[in-house]
Amino acid sequence: MTKKLFFYFGIIILFIVIVLLLYTPSNRSMRRNPWGVMIAAKNIKSAKQLGAAYYRPLAISLEDWSGTCAECDKALSLGMKILPVILANKQRTAAKDIPGYSSKLNQFLQRYPTELITVGNEENADMFYNGTTEEYHRELRAACEVAHAKKIKCMDGGLTSSLVARL
Numbered sequence: 001m002t003k004k005l006f007f008y009f010g011i012i013i014l015f016i017v018i019v020l021l022l023y024t025p026s027n028r029s030m031r032r033n034p035w036g037v038m039i040a041a042k043n044i045k046s047a048k049q050l051g052a053a054y055y056r057p058l059a060i061s062l063e064d065w066s067g068t069c070a071e072c073d074k075a076l077s078l079g080m081k082i083l084p085v086i087l088a089n090k091q092r093t094a095a096k097d098i099p100g101y102s103s104k105l106n107q108f109l110q111r112y113p114t115e116l117i118t119v120g121n122e123e124n125a126d127m128f129y130n131g132t133t134e135e136y137h138r139e140l141r142a143a144c145e146v147a148h149a150k151k152i153k154c155m156d157g158g159l160t161s162s163l164v165a166r167l
Contacts, residue, residue, distance in 0.1 A: 034053065034054075035051075035052060035053065035054070036052050036053060036054025036055055036056060036080075036081075036083060037050075037052045037054070037055060037056070038055075038056035038057075041057075041058075041070065041071045041074065044071070044074050044075055044078060044080075045078065047080070048078040048079070048080060052080060053080060053081060054080060054081050054082070054083050055071070055075035055080045055081070055082055055083070056082070056083045056084070056085065057069060057071035057072050057075070057082060057084055057085075058071065058085075059084075059085040059086070059087045059121060060084050060085065060086050060087065060108065061087050061088070061089050061090045062086060062087065062088055062089070062095075062101055062104040062105055062108065063088060063089035063090070063104075064089070064090060065104060065107075065108060067107070067111065068111075069084075069108075069111075069112060072084070072112050076112075081114065081115060082112060082114050083114060083115070083116055083117075083118070084108075084112065084114060084117055084118070085117075085118040085119075085120075085121055085157065086105060086108070086117050086118065086119050086120075086143060087120065087121070088101055088139060091130065092121075092128060092129050092130050092131075093129075093130045093131050094131035094132070094135030094136060094138070094139055095135075095138075095139045095142070098138060098139070098142045101139065101142060101143075102142045102143075102145070102146050105117075105142075105143055105146045105147075106146050109146065109147065109150055109152060113150070113152070114152060115152065115153060116152065116153040116154070116155065117143065117147050117152060117153075117154050117155075118155055118156070118157050118158075119139065119140045119143040119144070119154060119155070119156060119157060120136060120139070120140070120156060120157035121157040121158070122157055122158055122159065122160045123136050123156065123157050123159070124159050124160055125160040128157075128160075129157075140154075140156055
């Protein structure tokens with residue numbers, strides 16, 4: 001009876017060890033964990049250790065984009081996926097040159113393929129966007145055309161409500 005008990009106990013321990021080896025946080029995050037983070041670039045490693053599968057870098061200003069994104073490169077090197085927020089410029093105004101904007105976005109997405117882009121950030125709030133609704137729609141349409149041509153999903157930056165502002 002004691003030998004059987006030790007045998008089953010050994011099998012259980014072996015099973016636990018195998019499960020722990022196969023399902024480390026990094027493997028689990030990429031297979032089953034859909035969550036991500038937006039934190040300071042210096043903490044990207046911590047996000048990976050916590051099992052985050054996605055990383056949202058600071059907003060990408062296409063007007064200032066020089067061909068690289070250090071945050072994006074770091075997240076990708078850790079095996080995370082990026083979900084970028086695309087802005088026309090740091091002044092948070094609408095893109096004036098839509099063909100140029102589309103070209104820069106195309107270059108960015110060539111360099112950093114992703115599943116989804118967000119165009120703008122809370123575009124109905126003056127502190128985040130300084131343009132008209134019509135200008136934003138032109139920018140959103142252009143960005144989504146570029147993204148969809150690459151089979152990438154595209155979304156707006158989310159609307160701010162007075163309820164959220166009171167929180």
